[in-house]
Every structure is written in C-alpha cells, then in structure tokens.
Amino acid sequence: MKDPRRYAAHLVDHYLGARIDAAGPAPGLREAVIDLVAAAIPGHLEPLMRTQLDLLTHPSSNRFPDAYLADRATAEDALQKAAAGLRTALAQAGHLVNAQAFERGTAARLRDDSRPALRGELARIPRPLTRPGALGWSLDPAPWFSDNSHQEQRPWPPPGLASVADLRSLPEGAGALARVDDGPHAGWVQIGLIERQRTPARRYPDQPARQVLIIVGLEVADDDPPSGTLPLSQAPWQLWTRPLQRLAPALARAGAAAEHLGTTDQALVAVTDAGATPMVDAPPRRSGPGLPPYVLAPAASVVAALGLQPTGGICGFSLSDPAGEALICRQWRGHLVHDGSFEPLLPVIAGADLLIRPDLFTRLHALIGPSRCQAGIDVSHRTAAQDDDMPDDED
Numbered sequence: 001m002k003d004p005r006r007y008a009a010h011l012v013d014h015y016l017g018a019r020i021d022a023a024g025p026a027p028g029l030r031e032a033v034i035d036l037v038a039a040a041i042p043g044h045l046e047p048l049m050r051t052q053l054d055l056l057t058h059p060s061s062n063r064f065p066d067a068y069l070a071d072r073a074t075a076e077d078a079l080q081k082a083a084a085g086l087r088t089a090l091a092q093a094g095h096l097v098n099a100q101a102f103e104r105g106t107a108a109r110l111r112d113d114s115r116p117a118l119r120g121e122l123a124r125i126p127r128p129l130t131r132p133g134a135l136g137w138s139l140d141p142a143p144w145f146s147d148n149s150h151q152e153q154r155p156w157p158p159p160g161l162a163s164v165a166d167l168r169s170l171p172e173g174a175g176a177l178a179r180v181d182d183g184p185h186a187g188w189v190q191i192g193l194i195e196r197q198r199t200p201a202r203r204y205p206d207q208p209a210r211q212v213l214i215i216v217g218l219e220v221a222d223d224d225p226p227s228g229t230l231p232l233s234q235a236p237w238q239l240w241t242r243p244l245q246r247l248a249p250a251l252a253r254a255g256a257a258a259e260h261l262g263t264t265d266q267a268l269v270a271v272t273d274a275g276a277t278p279m280v281d282a283p284p285r286r287s288g289p290g291l292p293p294y295v296l297a298p299a300a301s302v303v304a305a306l307g308l309q310p311t312g313g314i315c316g317f318s319l320s321d322p323a324g325e326a327l328i329c330r331q332w333r334g335h336l337v338h339d340g341s342f343e344p345l346l347p348v349i350a351g352a353d354l355l356i357r358p359d360l361f362t363r364l365h366a367l368i369g370p371s372r373c374q375a376g377i378d379v380s381h382r383t384a385a386q387d388d389d390m391p392d393d394e395d
Contacts (some may be wrong), residue, residue, distance in 0.1 A: 008037035015075045022109045023050045029082055029088055036078035043235045054226055056179075076112070083110055086287040094262050098236075116237055116274035117290030118168060123331045124292075127349060130178045131216070132375065138214055140348050141197045141335050152290045156210060164352050168225050170216075174373035175363060177218065181357065185328070189361040191218040192269035192354030193298045194276075199337065200346055201384065207383040217269035219376040220261060221369050233267040233294075233375025237274030240317045240329070241310050248300050257304030261367050267376065268299045268364075277350075293305025293350040296329045305367055306360055327356045 001007060012034050020030050037045075048070040056065035087102055116321050117129035129139060137160020149204075171257035178190045198211040225231065238247060238384070245252040251260070255395035276291040295317065298308075303319065311318035335349040356364070365373055 001046065002129075003043040005034060005038040005231040008034045008041060008116050011037055011071055011075045012078075013318075013343065014070050016079050019110050019112070021085075023106060024109065026083075026086055026106075026380065027093060029086060029353075032082040032085075033075070036081055037075055040074050040078070043069050043353050049100030062344045066142065073360070079110065083107075109175065114290070115241070116295065117292070119240065120274075120290070120295065120331050121314050121316075122314070123329060125330050125332055127332045127334060127351070128180070129196075130180050130353065131193055131214075132170060132176045132178050132377075134167075134170055135160075135214060135216070135379075137161065137163075138195070138197070138212070156383070157244035158212065161212065161379060161381060164377060165381075167222075168227050169231075169380075170375040170377055172223070172375070174218065174370070174375055177216075180360075181347050185355055187358050188355040189358060190216075190353050191298075191356050191361070192216065193351070194232075194271070194294045194296065194353075195349065196293065198348050200348070211382045211384075213380050213382075215223070215376075215378040217376045219265075219267050219269055219374040221374050222372060223267045225265075225374060225376055226258070230378050231272040231374075232268065233269055233299055235270035235272050235297045237272035237295055237297065239270075239272070239300065239303060240319065243309055244300060244303050248304075251300045251304050253304065257301045258367050260301045261305055261364075262369065264301075266299060268302050270299055271295070272297045283316075292331050292352065293333070294352045295331075296352050296354045297355065298327055298356075302364065321360070323357075323359075325357070327354070327362055329354050 012030065020026070020033070023029060026311055046355075051064070052067070057063070057303065068259065086098065086106060087099065089108060090097060137143065137158055140158070157386055161289050178193075180188045180190065181184050193214065193216040195214045196211060197214075199207070199208040199209065201207060215230060215232060219231050236247065243252075251257055261268075272295045273297040274291065275293055277293040297317070299320070302308075306321065308319040309322055311320040311325060316331070318325055319327045329352055331352050333347050333350045335347060337346060353391055
C-alpha cells in the first residue's frame with residue numbers, strides 16, 4: 001500500500017469518527033488512533049484481510065462479505081489502546097482530572113453501543129401487509145424481473161408507482177392512514193412507514209440494480225406540504241429509552257406540546273440516528289454491526305402531548321402510558337434473492353413502521369385539528385448500472 005496513513009485515516013473516520021467526536025476534548029486521540037492503525041496495516045491488517053476475503057468470498061465477487069472484518073477490528077483495537085492512555089496524556093499536558101470519573105465518562109462516550117441493534121432485533125416481525133390503499137401495488141416486492149432470463153420481464157418501474165409518484169400528500173388526509181388488521185395490535189393506526197425494495201445488479205445476464213423507496217408519515221400543515229421535502233423529521237433514537245424530561249425539558253410539558261402541535265407545521269414521524277441508512281446528507285451512525293436500516297420514532301411533541309414514557313423491561317422500540325403500550329416501531333427485513341453470481345442470497349426488502357393505539361390517535365387527531373392532519377408521502381425509484389453507486393446498509 002502506497003500511503004498506509006491515508007488509508008488509516010479513512011478507516012478511523014469511517015468507523016470511529018462519530019465516537020471520537022463524542023469524546024469531547026481529547027488532545028491527540030484521533031492522531032494516536034490513526035498512527036496505530038497505520039502501523040498495523042503492513043504486517044497485520046493487509047494479510048488478515050486478504051485471508052478473510054479469500055475464505056469468505058468467491059474469486060469473481062466484488063462484494064464485501066457480511067462479517068466483522070480486519071479493517072473494522074484493527075480500528076477498534078487502536079481506539080481502545082489509544083484511549084487507555086488518554087488520562088496520562090492529559091496529565092502530561094498539565095490537566096489533572098478525577099481518575100474514576102474521567103475513565104467512566106470517557107468509556108461511556110467511546111463505547112460501541114449495541115442497544116439499537118438489540119432493540120431492532122426485538123422489534124423484528126415478518127413483513128406486514130399494512131399500508132395505505134394507494135400503495136397496494138407495492139405489496140408485490142422486488143425483484144421486478146424473473147430469475148429465468150428467458151421469461152418476459154416485469155415492467156419497470158412498477159405500474160402502480162406512477163399513480164403516487166407526483167404526490168406529496170394523500171388526498172384523504174389522515175383518513176388515508178392504514179390500520180392493522182389482526183394480531184396483537186389489531187386496530188392500531190400506522191402513522192409512519194418506510195420501505196426500501198431493491199434488486200441487485202446482475203452480471204449474467206446483465207441487469208441493472210433497481211430500487212423503490214416508499215415513505216409515509218403523519219404531518220401537521222395548514223396547506224399542502226412543500227414539494228421536494230420528506231414527510232419525516234429527525235430525532236435521537238434515545239426517545240425510545242429515556243424520559244423526554246431528560247432529552248428535551250423545554251418540550252416535556254404537555255400543555256406546551258399541545259400548543260406546539262396546534263400551531264406549528266411539522267412532521268410527526270422522525271427517522272432516528274440509530275438506523276444504518278441515513279435519510280439526509282450525513283454520514284451513517286457507526287455503532288457496531290447489526291443496526292437496522294431504518295428506525296422511526298414519534299416527534300418529541302407527540303411524546304410530550306400524549307404523556308408517553310419508555311416501556312419498561314426487555315422490549316424493542318416501545319412507549320407506554322398508564323393504560324399500557326401506546327406506540328411502537330416495528331422492523332422487517334427479508335425476501336431473499338440471488339444476484340446471479342456466487343454470492344449468498346440477499347435480503348432486498350427492508351422497512352419499518354410506526355403504530356399508535358387507536359384511542360391515542362383519536363386524541364392526537366383532536367389536538368391537531370382534522371383540517372391540519374396530512375398523510376405525507378414520498379415514493380421514488382432508481383436504476384443503477386453494475387458499476388454505479390447504490391450503497392448497501394453498511395456502505
């Protein structure tokens with residue numbers, strides 16, 4: 001490798017950048033980590049990475065295997081070694097700190113947080129059929145061409161997509177939102193939905209990669225939402241785990257939140273920073289393998305206005321009130337297909353939705369005002385050639 005340090009800096013930024021930034025004032029930490037990674041590249045990282053790729057992939061493959069590889073492991077090892085000497089480095093610079101408090105606080109900020117991935121697994125369900133009627137065409141998922149190249153291929157984009165491609169909100173307003181038909185949450189209202197459907201590019205016969213992305217979210221607006229925007233806001237994933245009084249004290253009062261809902265145009269569904277797939281121009285949040293592609297949450301104003309708290313015990317993404325479970329985010333991923341080469345089967349459907357208990361939806365609807373409730377929607381499709389960029393969740 002011509003420039004090990006440049007490659008090391010890329011690995012550190014890619015895998016550890018957000019965690020190092022969260023450590024706060026840590027003089028020399030990033031540089032020390034980069035130095036350790038660069039030193040490990042020739043004798044450790046390169047030969048181990050080469051062996052892993054030889055064992056885990058086919059010689060004709062250009063796809064990285066779904067595994068914890070040497071590049072990530074080397075970066076993590078370097079961070080742990082460098083951080084272990086951080087307090088000594090501060091002391092040498094003349095900054096003496098309380099040893100136990102400093103070590104505990106630094107470890108908390110630098111640790112690889114596995115909770116979003118664990119909660120994502122607990123929230124997983126088989127792919128549900130719940131979605132607005134206008135999206136009924138999307139129940140037939142990718143791939144849109146047959147495994148048999150001699151058969152007639154399905155049309156692209158899917159025929160029903162044109163009926164919603166230019167819509168920013170559904171004409172029926174909040175009445176367009178779907179309700180769960182059966183199961184433990186029968187009757188609950190789906191106030192948020194995001195689903196990505198895609199097929200991988202094929203080498204033989206040549207086929208492009210294809211993708212459809214569907215987003216639905218409850219919004220508050222006096223007029224039609226602006227075109228070019230998404231029916232989603234952004235929120236920290238800790239809305240599912242910490243009381244709102246700790247996250248946003250200014251919004252925690254129910255009266256202030258209700259007034260905010262009644263007067264301010266806003267998206268009431270948020271995509272959180274726990275997902276591996278960012279929805280805006282921001283780097284993915286790297287908190288370890290296993291992150292679900294998307295994690296939705298209610299806006300903080302909804303949590304405050306309805307008096308919701310994180311559900312106790314072992315659970316997925318769930319909020320409760322005195323009557324019990326009140327609002328949940330479900331996860332799904334599957335529909336395995338083959339890309340025509342020697343790769344394993346790939347899950348090409350990934351999605352999440354946000355469900356609210358029907359009595360709370362009625363209450364929320366009344367707080368907002370029926371005329372201001374919008375069912376925002378954004379549906380797009382994309383085609384990419386074999387060498388074009390259509391990133392995976394971990395890219």
